[in-house]
Amino acid sequence: MSDPKPAKLEPEGGVPRHQAPRGARQGLLSHPQDVHCVLFHLLTLLAYGCAFWIYLNPEKAGLDGPYEMAAFVMMAALMLGWSAGIDVGVNYHNHAHRKVFRSRWLSLWFGRLWTFSGGWPAFFWKFSHVNVHHAKTLEPEDWTLPKKGADGKFENYHYYSWAHWPWRYAAHLWQEFNAFPQLRKKALRELAIFLALWSIPFFIDPLMALLLWVMPHFFANVFFMAPGMYVQHVGCVPRSATRPFNHSNTFLSGFFNLTMFNIGYHNEHHDYPGVHWTELPELHRRLKAGLIGAGVRVMAPGYYQASWVYGMALDREKADRRFDGLQHPDYPRPPAEPGRVPSLDATATRPGKAPATETG
Amino acid sequence: MIEPVGVAPDRRVHAARARTGGWLRTVRLYFGRSFFPIVTLVLILGVLVWGPWVSLIVATVMWFVIMQTA
Numbered sequence: 001m002s003d004p005k006p007a008k009l010e011p012e013g014g015v016p017r018h019q020a021p022r023g024a025r026q027g028l029l030s031h032p033q034d035v036h037c038v039l040f041h042l043l044t045l046l047a048y049g050c051a052f053w054i055y056l057n058p059e060k061a062g063l064d065g066p067y068e069m070a071a072f073v074m075m076a077a078l079m080l081g082w083s084a085g086i087d088v089g090v091n092y093h094n095h096a097h098r099k100v101f102r103s104r105w106l107s108l109w110f111g112r113l114w115t116f117s118g119g120w121p122a123f124f125w126k127f128s129h130v131n132v133h134h135a136k137t138l139e140p141e142d143w144t145l146p147k148k149g150a151d152g153k154f155e156n157y158h159y160y161s162w163a164h165w166p167w168r169y170a171a172h173l174w175q176e177f178n179a180f181p182q183l184r185k186k187a188l189r190e191l192a193i194f195l196a197l198w199s200i201p202f203f204i205d206p207l208m209a210l211l212l213w214v215m216p217h218f219f220a221n222v223f224f225m226a227p228g229m230y231v232q233h234v235g236c237v238p239r240s241a242t243r244p245f246n247h248s249n250t251f252l253s254g255f256f257n258l259t260m261f262n263i264g265y266h267n268e269h270h271d272y273p274g275v276h277w278t279e280l281p282e283l284h285r286r287l288k289a290g291l292i293g294a295g296v297r298v299m300a301p302g303y304y305q306a307s308w309v310y311g312m313a314l315d316r317e318k319a320d321r322r323f324d325g326l327q328h329p330d331y332p333r334p335p336a337e338p339g340r341v342p343s344l345d346a347t348a349t350r351p352g353k354a355p356a357t358e359t360g
Numbered sequence: 361m362i363e364p365v366g367v368a369p370d371r372r373v374h375a376a377r378a379r380t381g382g383w384l385r386t387v388r389l390y391f392g393r394s395f396f397p398i399v400t401l402v403l404i405l406g407v408l409v410w411g412p413w414v415s416l417i418v419a420t421v422m423w424f425v426i427m428q429t430a
Contacts, residue, residue, distance in 0.1 A: 036393035043397035050404045061408055072412035075419045079400040082423075086396055256430045258392040304430045 007244045008271040009294065011286030015272055016279040026102065033278045034100040037261070040091050041114055044083045048117060048212070051076040052201065055208045073211045080212065081219025088118030088125065089225040090263045094277050096126040112193055118225075119166070119217030121194035123187065124173055132176070134273055137247050138238040143172045145233055154234050157227070157310040164229075165221035227307035232266045234310070235297065235320065245271075245294035249306075250284070252328055256302025257281070264303070267296050291331065297324070298331035 029035060054061040054072065063069045092114045094100070099107040111122040133144040144164075146154040154160070177187040201209035236247050251257075251264035263269070265280035268287055275283050284291075291298055299306060306326060313319030327333055391398060399422070403415040 036390070039390070040394045040397055043394055043401060047397055047400040047404055050401065054404065054407055062411060063407070068412050071416045072407055075407075075412060075416040076404055078423065079396075079403055079419050083397045083400045253430050259395040261393070302430045304427045308427045 009245055009287050009290035011272075011283055012289070013286055015275060016282045016286070017275075028101055028103065028106070030099055030102050031276055031278070033276070034094075037091050037094055037100050038110075041087055041110075041117075044080075044087045045117060047080060047083060048216075051080060051212050052204065052208060055212055056205060073215075076212055077215040077219060080216035082224060084118040084216055085220035085224025085228075086260060088115050088120055088220065089228055090261050092118075092122070092125065093129065093263070094261055096129055097273050098276060112190075113197065116194055116197040118220045119198070119214075121190045123190035124169070124194075127176070127187075128169060128173065132172075134270065137270060138233060138236060143168065144229065146230060153316070154230065156316075157230055157307075157313075160230060161222050161226040164226050227311065228263075228303045230310065231303050231306040231323075234323065243294075245290070245296055249297040249299060250291065251299045251302045251306065253300065253302035253305075256304065260302065267291065267298075288331075295333045296331070297333065298328045299326045300328040301326055 029038070054063070054076075055069075058064075058069060061072075063072055092111065095107070095111060095114065101107040101110060111126075115122040115125050128144050133142055136142040138145060146157075146160040146164075148154060173187070177184045201213040231251075232248055234249070236249065237243055239245075239247050245267065248267040248270045250267045253264060257264045261277045262280040263277075265284045268275070268280050268283045272283060306323060309322045309326070310319050313322070324333075403419055406415050
């Protein structure tokens with residue numbers, strides 16, 4: 001017997017939906033605010049191009065010696081990785097859920113030219129995120145998230161960050177794609193397109209490609225995308241009959257959400273992945289009472305400060321407590337049961353199955 | 361109610377428009393949404409003006425401050 005579909009919070013006044021005004025001219029974009037998504041990606045590509053030019057013309061840039069070149073490479077790799085991490089993990093993420101362009105062909109090719117600058121074939125990223133992470137959030141089959149120990153805790157933050165890309169993703173995607181011949185065929189085609197695009201900098205200058213192309217991709221995945229995945233779901237439980245809403249953490253920092261396409265509204269996004277990113281703050285407002293009632297973690301800062309807590313912690317228990325201490329004061333959570341750290345609740349079970357020790 | 365096309369249904373943005381007027385809101389929105397690639401571009405191109413060490417220091421300080429506060 002299949003599990004019943006778990007409930008989700010119902011927003012007051014319904015789900016916000018974009019409505020084009022009557023008589024509005026339809027352009028290339030599916031939503032007028034998606035111009036920011038396109039602009040973000042084009043600026044990121046431009047930044048890569050400028051960094052390549054400076055590397056190839058050090059005398060014109062005034063980079064006189066190896067130390068100055070090293071300083072430039074360190075700075076450029078960090079900043080390019082930061083932009084590329086957001087560009088794929090958040091910006092392309094929006095496109096994976098709701099196509100940015102009205103043209104299917106344009107969406108497909110812009111997508112391919114989007115994720116290669118973060119070290120990903122577009123199809124691979126979309127499959128991992130939509131078909132695995134969203135479809136099976138926090139369940140044992142959700143291999144995009146950190147592994148859980150017997151106590152229900154996520155594995156070590158640093159281990160997950162270093163292991164997940166490309167190693168763990170590659171192994172799991174290999175298994176997933178090989179299970180279905182059609183899927184494997186499509187995956188091989190997309191991989192070939194990705195490799196053709198991704199290898200371009202190596203033809204220009206192999207060392208430059210390693211320093212200003214591969215290294216930013218490493219930073220993007222290990223230092224920006226992985227920490228985001230970690231804090232979005234740390235301490236959460238899979239949807240269950242008794243705890244259907246505690247699958248994600250929400251982050252309210254104004255600066256963070258302004259610069260990260262509202263990805264902080266993560267609980268809302270998982271329950272309503274079809275809602276446009278500009279409408280998530282409004283959806284959050286409509287869900288506020290339900291989020292408080294369900295005891296969802298709604299944190300005052302963004303991912304950066306939250307991941308700093310885990311990144312700098314030597315003691316995991318202390319990190320969990322510090323993380324819970326970031327809860328926004330307007331969203332009080334029920335006190336933890338004696339002997340149970342709230343962020344470590346591992347008692348919830350799969351949807352439809354009775355929890356072992358759940359008190360509701 | 362959700363705002364019509366051309367206006368982000370973001371209460372923060374609406375509040376900014378009411379306080380500051382249209383052009384500043386537009387600048388804030390475009391700069392804010394693309395903050396990281398814009399800063400990346402400025403720091404990379406800034407190498408031509410002020411050299412790599414200033415860009416490296418600014419990038420490192422910015423990373424540290426944002427990791428602590430955002």
